[in-house]
Amino acid sequence: MSQEMINVETHGRVGLITINRPKAMNALNDQVMDEIGAALDAFEADENIGAIVITGSEKAFAAGADIGAMASFSYMDAYKGDYISRNWERVKTCRKPVIAAVAGFALGGGCELAMMCDFIIAADSAKFGQPEVKLGILPGAGGTQRLPRVVPLEMATNMIVSGTPIKSEKFKGTKLFDEIVEGDVVQAAVAFARKAVSDKLGLPKVRDLKIEHEDAEAFLQFSLNTVRTVAKNFPAPAACVQAIQAAVKLPFEQGLKRERELFLHLVQTPESRALRHAFFGERAASKVPDVPADTPLRKIESAAVIGAGTMGGGIAMNFANAGIPVRLLEMKQEALDRGLATIRKNYENSAKKGRMTMDDVEKRMSLITPTLSYDDIGQADIVIEAVFEDMAVKEQVFRKLDEVMKPGAILATNTSTLDVNKIASFTKRPQDVIGTHFFSPANVMKLLEIVRGEKTAKDVLATTLALAKRIRKTGVVSGVCDGFIGNRMIEQYSRQAGYMVEEGASPQQVDKAIEKFGFAMGPFRMSDLAGNDVGWYIRKRRYVERPDMKYPKIADKICELGRFGQKTGAGFYRYEAGKRDAIPDPVVDKLIEDHRKELGITPRKLSDDEIVHRLVFALVNEGAKILEEGIASKASDIDMIYLTGYGFPLHRGGPMLYADTYGLYNVVNRMKDFAANPHGDPSFWEPAPLLAKLAAEGKGFNG
Numbered sequence: 015m016s017q018e019m020i021n022v023e024t025h026g027r028v029g030l031i032t033i034n035r036p037k038a039m040n041a042l043n044d045q046v047m048d049e050i051g052a053a054l055d056a057f058e059a060d061e062n063i064g065a066i067v068i069t070g071s072e073k074a075f076a077a078g079a080d081i082g083a084m085a086s087f088s089y090m091d092a093y094k095g096d097y098i099s100r101n102w103e104r105v106k107t108c109r110k111p112v113i114a115a116v117a118g119f120a121l122g123g124g125c126e127l128a129m130m131c132d133f134i135i136a137a138d139s140a141k142f143g144q145p146e147v148k149l150g151i152l153p154g155a156g157g158t159q160r161l162p163r164v165v166p167l168e169m170a171t172n173m174i175v176s177g178t179p180i181k182s183e184k185f186k187g188t189k190l191f192d193e194i195v196e197g198d199v200v201q202a203a204v205a206f207a208r209k210a211v212s213d214k215l216g217l218p219k220v221r222d223l224k225i226e227h228e229d230a231e232a233f234l235q236f237s238l239n240t241v242r243t244v245a246k247n248f249p250a251p252a253a254c255v256q257a258i259q260a261a262v263k264l265p266f267e268q269g270l271k272r273e274r275e276l277f278l279h280l281v282q283t284p285e286s287r288a289l290r291h292a293f294f295g296e297r298a299a300s301k302v303p304d305v306p307a308d309t310p311l312r313k314i315e316s317a318a319v320i321g322a323g324t325m326g327g328g329i330a331m332n333f334a335n336a337g338i339p340v341r342l343l344e345m346k347q348e349a350l351d352r353g354l355a356t357i358r359k360n361y362e363n364s365a366k367k368g369r370m371t372m373d374d375v376e377k378r379m380s381l382i383t384p385t386l387s388y389d390d391i392g393q394a395d396i397v398i399e400a401v402f403e404d405m406a407v408k409e410q411v412f413r414k415l416d417e418v419m420k421p422g423a424i425l426a427t428n429t430s431t432l433d434v435n436k437i438a439s440f441t442k443r444p445q446d447v448i449g450t451h452f453f454s455p456a457n458v459m460k461l462l463e464i465v466r467g468e469k470t471a472k473d474v475l476a477t478t479l480a481l482a483k484r485i486r487k488t489g490v491v492s493g494v495c496d497g498f499i500g501n502r503m504i505e506q507y508s509r510q511a512g513y514m515v516e517e518g519a520s521p522q523q524v525d526k527a528i529e530k531f532g533f534a535m536g537p538f539r540m541s542d543l544a545g546n547d548v549g550w551y552i553r554k555r556r557y558v559e560r561p562d563m564k565y566p567k568i569a570d571k572i573c574e575l576g577r578f579g580q581k582t583g584a585g586f587y588r589y590e591a592g593k594r595d596a597i598p599d600p601v602v603d604k605l606i607e608d609h610r611k612e613l614g615i616t617p618r619k620l621s622d623d624e625i626v627h628r629l630v631f632a633l634v635n636e637g638a639k640i641l642e643e644g645i646a647s648k649a650s651d652i653d654m655i656y657l658t659g660y661g662f663p664l665h666r667g668g669p670m671l672y673a674d675t676y677g678l679y680n681v682v683n684r685m686k687d688f689a690a691n692p693h694g695d696p697s698f699w700e701p702a703p704l705l706a707k708l709a710a711e712g713k714g715f716n717g
């Protein structure tokens with residue numbers, strides 16, 4: 015058998031197998047395991063070999079099973095029940111001692127492979143972990159049965175339920191490994207192997223070890239109750255505990271069987287599908303179809319931000335947090351002082367909460383240099399404009415930036431609604447202009463919507479995507495259109511929310527229904543938080559630009575009363591001074607009642623199910639249009655935007671994955687029902703051509 019993923023050599027009587035997939039952090043897949051199996055066969059048959067060492071690299075023994083392979087393996091494969099086990103048996107059945115030499119990460123399948131070996135020699139820098147729970151599954155190759163036998167039960171349970179990797183030194187005194195070494199772990203393992211042969215150490219069996227705990231059953235029952243409460247939307251943490259319960263109660267082989275059953279169940283849950291979708295979606299977002307992965311990046315070692323308001327301050331903090339010096343420019347000293355004071359207060363609050371030291375606060379503040387002069391920013395590698403949302407002001411700023419910025423600098427705008435192509439046209443270098451749409455608060459929110467203008471250069475896009483990672487954001491690319499991906503979709507969602515209130519639901523019923531579905535905040539509470547005037551301003555523009563489009567008018571009436579939300583103490587709810595609790599308000603009830611009368615609507619009761627699906631399918635239909643127009647290059651990009659920027663519930667994987675799980679055929683049928691509603695807007699529910707086509711073909715947005 016050819017060896018593409020491992021290297022094999024001999025050191026006297028010791029056979030050495032080195033997993034060699036550096037780009038994949040030595041992730042294990044069928045081929046790696048087959049090659050290891052074949053090498054073990056050969057060593058076992060070779061009478062000159064007395065023991066075998068399996069190792070990886072300095073960075074990773076093996077950082078898990080290949081999740082790419084897991085994503086593509088079908089449920090039918092899982093049902094065969096041999097997805098993992100067939101390849102792994104070989105290590106366990108080898109009749110000569112097998113020693114794992116572990117440096118770097120031994121995660122997931124890597125940790126399980128190490129535990130299957132007869133001995134483990136660990137580097138002091140090694141890290142062991144079972145992170146499967148983060149993908150909604152559990153260790154499926156014996157991890158839940160072996161780990162509690164070699165480390166204390168509490169520790170094993172924590173590791174498996176949290177997924178957090180732990181450094182070697184924390185395992186001192188446990189039975190996880192046989193030696194911990196500071197130097198070359200392979201050399202130490204080869205020496206150990208020689209000793210295993212000369213001293214005839216035999217083959218110890220983890221399976222024969224007892225789980226030691228004074229009351230394991232009570233402890234695990236307590237753990238099960240706790241994780242069920244904490245991880246209520248996700249079944250995997252509880253299943254992890256159930257697998258460990260099996261390790262305590264059942265003989266080893268039966269425990270393995272139980273682990274497998276639980277694994278096969280979890281892998282098919284929508285929650286696991288959602289977590290895997292988000293995991294791959296995050297990685298896929300940084301890949302743009304027509305931008306090659308090896309596109310040379312522009313160097314970003316310094317930055318500038320124009321405008322020290324709500325967004326500018328937060329954006330500057332992102333750079334300082336990543337250790338990138340940033341100049342912050344304002345027109346007036348007072349605005350600059352105010353902006354800096356807010357930044358300092360934010361950092362000091364973090365320090366008070368113990369998230370950083372006062373030293374860190376000073377270090378970060380020292381990376382932010384305030385200025386009133388464009389002369390100070392010309393040498394920055396990137397400048398991000400965050401001034402008022404007004405094209406005339408943007409024009410003035412971009413003309414000035416074109417004058418002062420060095421050649422090759424990236425000129426970015428944080429606009430949330432304006433045309434990035436038009437902004438680019440104010441410069442003589444539209445190829446260097448890009449949109450970087452941060453979400454508020456910009457220092458906290460994960461999402462960065464990266465708006466690719468018609469003329470944006472590929473290396474500018476690639477550099478901005480790489481920068482997003484550096485400042486710990488999820489960068490997702492959007493084409494230019496009104497509202498980009500996120501806000502263009504949310505507008506349809508808000509329209510539906512308004513229609514449902516006109517038809518008979520109260521704002522609190524709408525909010526509660528979608529919050530129960532898992533959204534962080536319903537549309538009306540959200541609007542009160544963001545400021546109802548923001549949407550009002552956009553709608554007024556729409557009434558002029560798109561007179562054909564219908565809008566429910568409740569939100570306008572709320573605004574006409576000056577009820578802009580939390581900031582004015584009243585919106586769709588009322589708020590007590592200094593508090594954020596949304597309290598239903600009879601004034602709003604009356605306003606809604608009058609409005610319905612005006613429209614001649616007899617209110618009806620809407621079910622929570624109707625509310626949820628009208629809101630979510632409003633997103634889905636607009637998402638389908640966005641995909642079709644090429645504004646988003648893939649459905650998972652839309653989902654990443656909704657998961658990281660709009661509070662869409664993670665366990666449902668984003669609107670497009672939710673629609674796939676619901677079945678697009680069923681989505682279209684529901685939309686037909688919604689269109690038949692006499693007070694609805696039938697044109698609203700006209701399925702986007704892409705949605706209709708995929709539904710007819712029995713396909714999904716994600717394949």
Ligand SMILES: NC(=O)c1ccc[n+]([C@@H]2O[C@H](COP(=O)([O-])OP(=O)(O)OC[C@H]3O[C@@H](n4cnc5c(N)ncnc54)[C@H](O)[C@@H]3O)[C@@H](O)[C@H]2O)c1
Binds near residue numbers: 322399411430
């Ligand atoms: N607030 C949000 O939630 C949010 C979210 C995403 C994007 N945005 C966008 O970010 C931009 C800024 O919004 P904001 O909420 O931070 O506004 P803001 O009013 O809080 O801040 C704007 C700042 O820009 C300064 N400024 C105005 N003209 C300037 C000029 N010519 N030169 C230098 N400074 C100037 C102002 O003094 C002010 O401090 C807008 O384009 C907005 O659409 C806002």
